[in-house]
Amino acid sequence: MHVAPDLTSCDREPIHTPGAIQPHGLLLVASADDLTVTGGAGDIEARLARDWFGQPLSRLLGQDVAAQLAAMPAGVKSVALAGQVRGAQGAFDALAHRDGPLILVELEPAPATRQTAMALLWELDQIARGFESAASIADLCQRAVAATRDITGFDRVMAYRFLDDGAGEVIAEAHAPGWGGFLGHRFPAGDIPRQARALYVRNRARLIADVGYVPAPLRPDRWSGLDLSDVGLRSVSPAHLQYLRNMGVGASASFSVVRDGALWGLVACHHAGPRHPPREIMAAATAVANALGRQLAARESEAAYARRLRLRGVVDDLLGHFHDDRPLAAVMEGLGESLRAAFDADGFVFVDGGRVRLWGVGPRGAALQALAAWTLRQTRREPLAMRSLGDHYPPARAWPQLASGLMAAPLAREGRALIWLRVEQVEEVRWAGDPASFHAASPDLPLTPRRSFATWAESVGGLSRPWTAEAADAARRLARGIDDARFHRRLRLLNRELHETVEERNALLAQQELMMREVDHRVQNSLQMVNAYLRFQAREAGQGAVADILAEAQARIAAVGLLHRRLYRADRSQAIELGAYLTELLDDLRAALGPEWAGMLRARIADMLVDAGRAVQVGVVMTELVINASKYAYGGAPGPVEVTLERVGDRFRLTVADHGEGGAGGGAPQGGGFGGRLIAGTAQRLRGVLERTDNGPGVRATLTAAIND
Numbered sequence: 001m002h003v004a005p006d007l008t009s010c011d012r013e014p015i016h017t018p019g020a021i022q023p024h025g026l027l028l029v030a031s032a033d034d035l036t037v038t039g040g041a042g043d044i045e046a047r048l049a050r051d052w053f054g055q056p057l058s059r060l061l062g063q064d065v066a067a068q069l070a071a072m073p074a075g076v077k078s079v080a081l082a083g084q085v086r087g088a089q090g091a092f093d094a095l096a097h098r099d100g101p102l103i104l105v106e107l108e109p110a111p112a113t114r115q116t117a118m119a120l121l122w123e124l125d126q127i128a129r130g131f132e133s134a135a136s137i138a139d140l141c142q143r144a145v146a147a148t149r150d151i152t153g154f155d156r157v158m159a160y161r162f163l164d165d166g167a168g169e170v171i172a173e174a175h176a177p178g179w180g181g182f183l184g185h186r187f188p189a190g191d192i193p194r195q196a197r198a199l200y201v202r203n204r205a206r207l208i209a210d211v212g213y214v215p216a217p218l219r220p221d222r223w224s225g226l227d228l229s230d231v232g233l234r235s236v237s238p239a240h241l242q243y244l245r246n247m248g249v250g251a252s253a254s255f256s257v258v259r260d261g262a263l264w265g266l267v268a269c270h271h272a273g274p275r276h277p278p279r280e281i282m283a284a285a286t287a288v289a290n291a292l293g294r295q296l297a298a299r300e301s302e303a304a305y306a307r308r309l310r311l312r313g314v315v316d317d318l319l320g321h322f323h324d325d326r327p328l329a330a331v332m333e334g335l336g337e338s339l340r341a342a343f344d345a346d347g348f349v350f351v352d353g354g355r356v357r358l359w360g361v362g363p364r365g366a367a368l369q370a371l372a373a374w375t376l377r378q379t380r381r382e383p384l385a386m387r388s389l390g391d392h393y394p395p396a397r398a399w400p401q402l403a404s405g406l407m408a409a410p411l412a413r414e415g416r417a418l419i420w421l422r423v424e425q426v427e428e429v430r431w432a433g434d435p436a437s438f439h440a441a442s443p444d445l446p447l448t449p450r451r452s453f454a455t456w457a458e459s460v461g462g463l464s465r466p467w468t469a470e471a472a473d474a475a476r477r478l479a480r481g482i483d484d485a486r487f488h489r490r491l492r493l494l495n496r497e498l499h500e501t502v503e504e505r506n507a508l509l510a511q512q513e514l515m516m517r518e519v520d521h522r523v524q525n526s527l528q529m530v531n532a533y534l535r536f537q538a539r540e541a542g543q544g545a546v547a548d549i550l551a552e553a554q555a556r557i558a559a560v561g562l563l564h565r566r567l568y569r570a571d572r573s574q575a576i577e578l579g580a581y582l583t584e585l586l587d588d589l590r591a592a593l594g595p596e597w598a599g600m601l602r603a604r605i606a607d608m609l610v611d612a613g614r615a616v617q618v619g620v621v622m623t624e625l626v627i628n629a630s631k632y633a634y635g636g637a638p639g640p641v642e643v644t645l646e647r648v649g650d651r652f653r654l655t656v657a658d659h660g661e662g663g664a665g666g667g668a669p670q671g672g673g674f675g676g677r678l679i680a681g682t683a684q685r686l687r688g689v690l691e692r693t694d695n696g697p698g699v700r701a702t703l704t705a706a707i708n709d
Helices: 006-010 055-063 065-072 117-134 137-152 195-204 238-246 279-323 330-341 364-379 394-398 469-539 544-571 580-591 611-631 672-684
Strands: 025-031 035-041 079-080 084-086 090-099 102-109 158-160 169-177 186-187 206-208 216-219 249-260 262-271 347-352 355-360 385-386 406-412 416-422 426-431 454-461 573-578 601-605 610-613 641-648 652-659 689-692 701-708
Touching: 025 055, 055 065, 055 102, 065 090, 065 102, 090 279, 117 137, 117 279, 137 158, 137 169, 137 262, 137 279, 186 426, 195 249, 195 262, 206 279, 262 279, 279 330, 279 469, 330 347, 330 355, 330 416, 347 364, 347 610, 355 364, 364 385, 364 394, 364 406, 364 416, 385 469, 406 469, 416 469, 573 580, 573 611, 580 601, 580 611, 580 641, 610 611, 611 641, 611 652, 611 672, 611 701, 672 689
Parallel strands: 601 641
Antiparallel strands: 025 035, 025 102, 035 216, 079 090, 084 090, 090 102, 158 169, 158 262, 169 186, 206 249, 249 262, 347 355, 347 416, 385 406, 406 416, 426 454, 573 610, 641 652, 652 701, 689 701
């Protein structure tokens, strides 16, 4: 493939500030503040007015320019002035541009006769209708060049489309008999430098009425660096004029084809000799190019939508296979060929860590492993698409027949990716002249354009069929869909394992529950037997110390038995309603102390949930305090005993009070027996505080501790 020379000097040429205009028109420069003319270009003195400098713009042009500028919509920079401008040598059409602090006015000779607006609009409408019925983009462009030639009268009109590498290709052409054609030929990117393309988007109509013109400089010299980007009369590069002369062209015009704000191509016009279409014809041709751009955008959007829709259906079908529970490698094994065909690829590669699997055409062995490793490093989190793999991965230059194009999409798991390969597609390219035939001419003009535009053919290799943006999007969607499917697969497997674990746990719990219920039942029976035996022994002992000891033991056994019954009824809950537990425990104490105590034990008990272990300990303390009060407060005789349970913030307060004269109340005497030691030890385990105070008469014993440890 021919390598073109460095054309960056062309890209750096300041074509927007040439310091001159083409002499078939005039240019006036005025201040935007007061519209006073402060500069100009062209033969203004002979063609417009001798004393033009310093004149008010409205007086010089014979119309209210200020009013027309004020009526311009916001964001609009240019306006065609309403009336013709009468000059010393004929009438002019005027176009005003607002450029910051300046107003630039272009004046071009008006035609002697004009086509009526109705006729011109009718013609444009017919052209637009023809565009709508075009069978293809090639047919659409052919209709556009034919219509432009009819409107402008140029000898040759071409539709020139820019390619991805910056070169241009003629895809439609209409010309007069005897003119050579460029249909199917390419022009190198250097023929239209970058800054020229930027101006084509900004200023969409460009006329060179005579390639042999002598530039008319801006006057005075202080305006020589003025930006003329919006001025159609702007003088062009000498290299471009020589380029046209080398082609045998006497005049040219170009109209930008802009699609979605970007330069798609040009409608380029050539003529054998000088030609100056009036501004209204240039405007009509511009409208044709604009309509072509809109039709191209619609057609290409429609084609892209169709590709996207087809790929969406294909991807949806493929993703349906990734929702089963097989490992991903096993799923891929049956889908590799389908994944290759879905994206019109010659080969498909699945990379899974150190394992690389290829379907179809592609490098093998170590070469495939190395390509997969390189691709993983390049993709990271976003898809990759290229049609010249050898330019990015030099080893691929050795096997273009195996892979010249690559598209890849990474999977979420590190080391996994989907890769599609396309083989080399050798293309025979016809150039309009040797694209490298530029040569140095002088220090002032480092590069001059080629002199020959005869067909120059070359074979271009190392490129695959291009990947579309829709294919890259579909590859990204496929990779994300696979990741989602595998994530849900892992969730299903985890849920299944969790369900099985829960089932096993529930079976064990049920078995444990059955065993615990059996144990609880046996404990209850044992406690009831012990309690019955103690009651029997107490009746046998009659009155006295032994009977008292047996009654205490019976009460303590009753407290423990009550806790077991409540745990059994609550399905072994770890939390106990302390108020209800103490209330039932007091009922058992009344029964154990005898009928004469039934009306003496009074209670005011609040509800609160506590741990079962703490409930037992609180119950033990209350039982011992009540038993001690029954023994010591009234000399063993029945007497009122009040039990109170209150909640104070996050603590509880248990009080047992009597009104006796026994002196000890609420517990055994200081340093007393088993009951006193049991109360003190239990209060310590509860991390509580036990206080005894005078109840006047009687004793008040109060236990304060946290509700939950």
